[in-house]
Amino acid sequence: MKLTPVILPVKMRSQSSALQIRLRSVRYINFAKWFRGKRERLWWVAGGGAALTLTLLSCSNFESGRTILAPPSIPGAEFVGSESCDTCHEKITRDFRTATHARLKAPGDNAKNMGCESCHGPGSLHVKSGGAARTIINPNKSPATCFQCHTEVRAAFELPHHHPVLEGKVSCSDCHNVHKGDAIKGGGTNTLQKVKGGGMGILSQNETCYQCHAAQRGPFVFEHEALREGCVSCHSPHGSVNQRLLTQRNATLCLKCHFQQQTVDGRLYIGDSDHSTRLVQGTCWSAGCHEAVHGSQVNGHFRY
Numbered sequence: 001m002k003l004t005p006v007i008l009p010v011k012m013r014s015q016s017s018a019l020q021i022r023l024r025s026v027r028y029i030n031f032a033k034w035f036r037g038k039r040e041r042l043w044w045v046a047g048g049g050a051a052l053t054l055t056l057l058s059c060s061n062f063e064s065g066r067t068i069l070a071p072p073s074i075p076g077a078e079f080v081g082s083e084s085c086d087t088c089h090e091k092i093t094r095d096f097r098t099a100t101h102a103r104l105k106a107p108g109d110n111a112k113n114m115g116c117e118s119c120h121g122p123g124s125l126h127v128k129s130g131g132a133a134r135t136i137i138n139p140n141k142s143p144a145t146c147f148q149c150h151t152e153v154r155a156a157f158e159l160p161h162h163h164p165v166l167e168g169k170v171s172c173s174d175c176h177n178v179h180k181g182d183a184i185k186g187g188g189t190n191t192l193q194k195v196k197g198g199g200m201g202i203l204s205q206n207e208t209c210y211q212c213h214a215a216q217r218g219p220f221v222f223e224h225e226a227l228r229e230g231c232v233s234c235h236s237p238h239g240s241v242n243q244r245l246l247t248q249r250n251a252t253l254c255l256k257c258h259f260q261q262q263t264v265d266g267r268l269y270i271g272d273s274d275h276s277t278r279l280v281q282g283t284c285w286s287a288g289c290h291e292a293v294h295g296s297q298v299n300g301h302f303r304y
């Protein structure tokens with residue numbers, strides 16, 4: 001049995017400032033052992049003919065707080081390990097050592113590095129046929145492969161406001177490195193980026209967004225320093241219940257950085273200026289207030 005499921009922490013990273021150092025744990029188990037006990041609880045989605053299908057093995061009660069997920073499956077194919085891909089896809093395989101997903105391998109007897117196949121499915125048929133069409137999964141055609149392991153991410157793309165990934169207009173790999181380096185572009189968690197210094201990581205994460213949202217790049221005469229903490233300090237990149245993918249829909253968005261100790265009874269001061277009558281007129285960025293929230297060419301308070 002060569003299939004190796006991955007145990008993901010059910011609660012993946014919650015909304016965190018990109019400046020925070022992230023600690024993660026990924027655990028692996030011996031699939032064969034696990035399978036024997038849980039056979040009846042697995043369900044297999046088997047497609048007809050030669051069509052490639054995804055097989056989902058999931059068991060959320062296995063260990064409290066953890067979900068087991070498995071890579072995609074291709075009928076009749078076995079896992080052969082990432083080294084087998086090297087002969088024909090040398091460049092991708094060489095760079096892959098630095099990739100987040102290269103860590104997906106099983107210890108012990110099962111020590112085959114299933115990195116490539118965790119997204120592309122078992123490769124034996126593909127390798128044997130010398131790369132024939134329809135013998136391997138290309139996740140770019142559908143993010144379903146990614147959702148097998150990242151189930152909670154799917155839910156985010158179904159929120160009322162979201163990047164149109166399910167609609168096929170934006171793909172996971174527009175914002176994520178699948179083959180090289182940190183999966184979160186500019187995320188700064190691989191060793192090389194850590195050595196080069198954390199701050200730059202955020203700026204290059206913003207670069208990812210600027211590819212499609214050039215207007216936010218500036219340069220602005222009056223820059224909002226909040227952008228230095230990353231677009232994600234105000235936007236949920238996958239999706240949100242709030243318009244414009246905002247993490248908060250009201251002044252809370254701004255007050256998490258601009259809160260100040262209040263000293264005058266019944267008055268609300270923000271930035272040392274009395275806002276008591278202003279907040280009722282709308283959000284901080286509407287009603288003629290800080291409308292140029294990303295930065296302004298003319299006004300230091302980002303009014304326009």
Ligand code: HEC
Binds near residue numbers: 120
């Ligand atoms: C014997 C050579 C060979 C080996 C070994 C090989 N491939 Fe391929 N692969 C090809 C060829 C040829 C193509 C099709 C040509 C192209 O599109 O570049 C291809 C295409 C692909 C594609 C794109 C398929 C598509 O529908 O767009 C993926 C993904 C892929 N290979 C992954 C892998 C993985 C993962 C492995 C290791 C398990 C692997 N390949 C091993 C030759 C090989």
Ligand code: HEC
Binds near residue numbers: 086096115120
């Ligand atoms: C995290 C998931 C993931 C892993 C792991 C992964 N890939 Fe991919 N792969 C993708 C996605 C998404 C695409 C389509 C987007 C793209 O081309 O970047 C793709 C495309 C490809 C293609 C076709 C496009 C091309 O550039 O020719 C090949 C070949 C390929 N992968 C090989 C590999 C090999 C070999 C490995 C392991 C060394 C690997 N992949 C590991 C997600 C993954």
Ligand code: HEC
Binds near residue numbers: 139145150183
């Ligand atoms: C076989 C399971 C599996 C598949 C399939 C898979 N991933 Fe992952 N992914 C993981 C694991 C495990 C981690 C590491 C989690 C951690 O470090 O917290 C991870 C990490 C990530 C991260 C970085 C998370 C972080 O906090 O740094 C991103 C982004 C990501 N994956 C995107 C993708 C995309 C996009 C695809 C599809 C092309 C994909 N994954 C397919 C298992 C998978």
Ligand code: HEC
Binds near residue numbers: 238
């Ligand atoms: C518009 C850009 C964008 C797209 C498209 C995108 N992501 Fe992300 N994703 C991000 C950013 C930015 C982060 C880091 C968030 C943070 O630092 O708080 C992230 C974080 C993640 C994480 C780790 C944190 C978490 O939310 O669990 C995973 C896993 C992930 N993305 C998977 C995916 C998958 C799978 C897809 C495609 C279905 C996808 N992403 C599409 C930008 C994107």
Ligand code: HEC
Binds near residue numbers: 164169232245246
């Ligand atoms: C591949 C191109 C692409 C990338 C990269 C990208 N976006 Fe988007 N973004 C889009 C598209 C397309 C829409 C939907 C526009 C629409 O519906 O009118 C969108 C919508 C948005 C919206 C909502 C805009 C509105 O008018 O409601 C925000 C906010 C946003 N993106 C922020 C980001 C952030 C932050 C990043 C980086 C993490 C990012 N985007 C990366 C293409 C992209």
Ligand code: HEC
Binds near residue numbers: 210217226234293
């Ligand atoms: C300080 C919080 C904050 C940060 C940081 C931030 N945004 Fe925004 N963004 C907003 C707010 C608030 C709106 C809604 C503006 C409106 O509705 O008039 C918005 C709207 C948007 C829109 C929709 C178009 C528009 O301008 O109204 C896009 C696209 C966008 N932001 C992209 C980005 C990108 C890319 C980054 C990172 C470079 C970023 N934002 C950083 C608060 C922020």
Ligand code: HEC
Binds near residue numbers: 229
């Ligand atoms: C991630 C933290 C962060 C968030 C969130 C944030 N800001 Fe800022 N903002 C800053 C920093 C840092 C400065 C520069 C230092 C200062 O003047 O306090 C700044 C400066 C400003 C200034 C200029 C200060 C002045 O002297 O007039 C305005 C106006 C402003 N922010 C409005 C907003 C609004 C409106 C929001 C919500 C949409 C917001 N900020 C959200 C961090 C943030």
